[in-house]
Amino acid sequence: MKSINGFERKFADEEVKEAIENVQNKYAGYRNDETLELAFSCIDLTTLNSTDTESRGKQFADNVSNFSIQFPGLANVGAICVYPKLVPVVRKNLKAEGVNIAAVSAGFPSSMTFADVKVMETKKTVELGADEIDIVISIGDFLAGDYEFVFDEIKQLKEACGDAHLKVILETGALKTPEAIWKASLIAMHAGADFIKTSTGKMEPAATLEAAWVMTTAIRHYSEETGRKVGFKPAGGISTADEALQYLTVVDEVLGKEWMNNQLFRIGASRLANNLLTELVGEEVKYF
Ligand SMILES: O=C[C@H](O)COP(=O)(O)O
Incomplete structure (x- = not known):
């Protein structure tokens, strides 16, 4: 791996625009x-409310379990995404x-707790049955320039995941510039992220096409350098079919068909599934 100081790239405003x-x-x-249907199959069907019970x-799991009976012939969502406490149910x-x-x-979502608590929470969540773990980088440390700390922490959490996949949230709305988003993407991937994800959905701005373009460009660069394919997950504020198709277009344009499946692309969303189903079925659906 190059030193973290080598993870630099300048972006001209015009290039992103x-x-x-x-x-x-x-x-x-x-x-x-x-x-x-592809976009639907890439959804991480999400409930992340402090009021969740x-x-x-159970309702989420039942709806997904009964999906193929209600909508025969349609591919199901990619995953259900919840807080750790709901993993057993x-x-x-x-x-x-x-x-x-x-x-x-x-x-999650602030990432403002102790490293050993993060490791313990992650191990326990995997033991209880999670296949995938979504964590947030230490944003304050990143913005303060402590890149080694951010890298080491992700590495430690990747180890704590065992066989579970690790998705690393950059919280691009806090990073702001394409240069910072590029650097955080490379740090996360070199530290072992299986996916990089834009946002928690708990702060504004959440996912943007600009952040998606920079992150997918970083994924392509990393894949060309290392041969390892890292997935991409835009999340936060994506609720319409048009928005889902725009993110899929970014993925196709930058990464190509190899990434157009739910092994390498997910959309984290709490309000998108019914809207995509409505388009697919041709009448208003309120299933989820
Ligand atoms: O990871 C997923 C996000 O929290 C979902 O955000 P959303 O509720 O705006 O769709």
Whole structure:
């Protein structure tokens, strides 16, 4: 690995602007049943409310388990994403083949707790049944320039995940510049992230096409350098079919068809599933 100080890249305003204009011009061409179903199958169906209860966790799991009976022939969502406390009830009730359980961990969403607590929370969440763990980088330390600390912490949490996949949230709305988003993306990937994710959904701005373009460009760069394919997850504020198609367009434009599946692409969303289903079914659906 290059030293962290080597993770630098300058972006001209025009470069990012043109890339986003290109996506805005092209995404309507992706509007067909096949791509809408693909977007649906890439959803991390999310509930991350402090009011969540075991019964909400069970309801989520039951809805996903019964999906293929209600909507025969349609691919299910990629995963259910919950707080750690709900992992056992989702594990117990989720009967759908191929749908993973993702959980946020390590002091989500602020990440402002102790390293040993983060490790313990992550290990316990995996032991209880999570297949995927979503953590937030230590944003304050990153912005203060303590990149080694951020790198080491992600590495430690990757180890704590064992066989579970690690998604690393950059909270791009706090990082602000393309240069900072690029650097955080490379730190996360070199430290072992299986996915990099834009946002927690708990601060504004959440996911943006600009951040998505920079992150996917960093994923391509990292893949060319190392041969390892890291996934991409935009999350936070994505609720319409148009928005989902715009993020899919970014992925296709920058990373290509190899990334157009739920092994390497997810959309973290609490309000998107019914809207995509409505388009797919052709009448208003309020299933989830
Ligand atoms: O990780 C997923 C996000 O928290 C979901 O955000 P959202 O509720 O704005 O869709």
